[in-house]
Amino acid sequence: MSDEAATPLTSFGAPLDGPLPITPSQTVGPFLHIALEWPDGPDVVPAATPGAVRIGGLLLDGAGEPVADGLVETWQADPDGRFDHPDDPRGRTTSTVPGFRGFGRSTTSAEGHWHVVTVKPGALPAADGGTEAPHLDVTVMARGMLDRVVTRIYFEDDTELLAQDPVLSAVPEDRRATLVARRRESSSDLPAGPDVDYRLDLRLQGDDETVFFDL
Amino acid sequence: MSEGTTDVGQLPPAVPSAGGFRLPRYAKAQGVHPPLDSPDYRSTALRHPKQPLVLLPQNLTEVTGPLLGEGRVRPEDADLTRQHAGEPIGQRIIVSGRVLDAGGKVVPDTLLEIWQANAAGRYRHLRDQWPAPLDPNFDGVGRVLTDSAGRYSFTTVQPGAYPWGNHHNAWRPAHIHLSLFGRAFTQRLVTQLYFPGDPLQPYDPIMQSIRDERARQRLVARFDLETTQPQWALSYHFDVVLRGPDATPFEEAHDE
Numbered sequence: 050m051s052d053e054a055a056t057p058l059t060s061f062g063a064p065l066d067g068p069l070p071i072t073p074s075q076t077v078g079p080f081l082h083i084a085l086e087w088p089d090g091p092d093v094v095p096a097a098t099p100g101a102v103r104i105g106g107l108l109l110d111g112a113g114e115p116v117a118d119g120l121v122e123t124w125q126a127d128p129d130g131r132f133d134h135p136d137d138p139r140g141r142t143t144s145t146v147p148g149f150r151g152f153g154r155s156t157t158s159a160e161g162h163w164h165v166v167t168v169k170p171g172a173l174p175a176a177d178g179g180t181e182a183p184h185l186d187v188t189v190m191a192r193g194m195l196d197r198v199v200t201r202i203y204f205e206d207d208t209e210l211l212a213q214d215p216v217l218s219a220v221p222e223d224r225r226a227t228l229v230a231r232r233r234e235s236s237s238d239l240p241a242g243p244d245v246d247y248r249l250d251l252r253l254q255g256d257d258e259t260v261f262f263d264l
Numbered sequence: 265m266s267e268g269t270t271d272v273g274q275l276p277p278a279v280p281s282a283g284g285f286r287l288p289r290y291a292k293a294q295g296v297h298p299p300l301d302s303p304d305y306r307s308t309a310l311r312h313p314k315q316p317l318v319l320l321p322q323n324l325t326e327v328t329g330p331l332l333g334e335g336r337v338r339p340e341d342a343d344l345t346r347q348h349a350g351e352p353i354g355q356r357i358i359v360s361g362r363v364l365d366a367g368g369k370v371v372p373d374t375l376l377e378i379w380q381a382n383a384a385g386r387y388r389h390l391r392d393q394w395p396a397p398l399d400p401n402f403d404g405v406g407r408v409l410t411d412s413a414g415r416y417s418f419t420t421v422q423p424g425a426y427p428w429g430n431h432h433n434a435w436r437p438a439h440i441h442l443s444l445f446g447r448a449f450t451q452r453l454v455t456q457l458y459f460p461g462d463p464l465q466p467y468d469p470i471m472q473s474i475r476d477e478r479a480r481q482r483l484v485a486r487f488d489l490e491t492t493q494p495q496w497a498l499s500y501h502f503d504v505v506l507r508g509p510d511a512t513p514f515e516e517a518h519d520e
């Protein structure tokens with residue numbers, strides 16, 4: 050007993066003074082909405098922000114059926130390519146866009162719809178000296194998924210930057226389109242909001258399966 | 265006998281960019297998380313990718329993440345027994361612990377989101393219609409922030425088991441859902457806390473989808489008589505370990 054007092058242990062019995070084993074993931078289950086649905090979840094920026102765009106689509110399973118118990122979360126730089134975060138080595142920066150949160154969260158609707166309202170991020174310097182095209186990092190979770198999957202959303206209008214993006218370049222060419230949101234002006238099947246929509250369906254499995262990343 | 269050396273994986277070296285900065289690198293959790301394709305949990309069948317994953321190098325978007333909390337958590341969010349006029353039925357419990365990373369560093373000021381069934385095993389959700397009573401005094405939803413030492417604590421009632429349609433006579437063991445952000449996109453984690461001595465655990469394909477027995481046992485909270493509050497509530501400890509950055513801080517990038 051005296052040893053335990055000398056070296057504090059975690060709840061699972063590992064000494065606290067060294068490296069620790071990671072906690073395993075489990076599914077969000079079918080009832081995630083009661084805790085993870087926020088009234089302001091999709092609002093990466095306040096809805097009235099000039100230049101705001103809506104990004105959304107369907108979350109589909111391997112049979113092409115909508116996933117009604119899913120969660121889509123996004124994380125992104127601001128339009129200047131900066132993060133309000135201490136681990137950005139260029140310095141932590143409060144965004145020039147008032148109320149910019151960087152984070153978006155959308156539980157899926159009964160029809161499998163998800164969306165966030167945001168501003169397009171800036172391009173980012175990459176570790177190899179290249180440039181990453183504007184993108185959102187995306188987490189997808191759902192009932193029936195024991196761990197999250199990770200993907201990215203790029204924008205079709207960034208033609209030149211897309212061609213140079215080091216992450217996209219590592220994706221087989223015939224699968225790259227699954228990561229690129231399509232711009233459209235009309236939004237008849239989505240709630241009123243910004244004039245510009247980007248549409249990207251996320252397919253967990255099957256034909257045109259979304260590219261998911263090993264992070 | 266420490267588990268740490270086997271599960272934390274190899275830490276890749278920090279890679280300086282042409283821009284002269286150096287980023288934290290979050291080691292992968294080899295063999296810890298359950299496979300997305302876990303046939304015993306039937307709903308995984310159409311919800312796991314079949315194409316190979318593509319390597320995503322950790323750059324700025326991956327090593328940063330949302331720092332949520334301020335203004336998002338009210339004091340009553342950490343006590344699920346005090347969100348209504350009356351008290352919920354059930355065994356009152358206090359769940360406390362720390363959020364750490366794989367390097368053993370505490371994760372301060374990070375948001376935990378909590379959801380669970382009531383004492384009868386029923387969720388307050390339209391899609392949960394099995395014949396167990398709802399409790400008018402229990403929503404089963406909470407939030408809490410870790411303090412500067414990575415500690416959190418919330419009060420709730422012991423959740424009940426409930427049946428589900430995965431196979432004949434399938435019952436989920438009692439559990440509490442926990443959602444965590446850490447400080448980087450790489451660290452995002454949703455998991456479930458289980459209780460010691462629950463006889464349903466060996467039959468649960470969700471818990472058993474974690475192949476490594478020791479990893480599975482890390483999801484079992486530890487009963488703690490010492491911090492149990494006399495005449496008030498039982499106490500359980502549950503520490504959560506997120507992926508950790510390597511030991512090379514980016515501030516040292518200028519040394520080279």
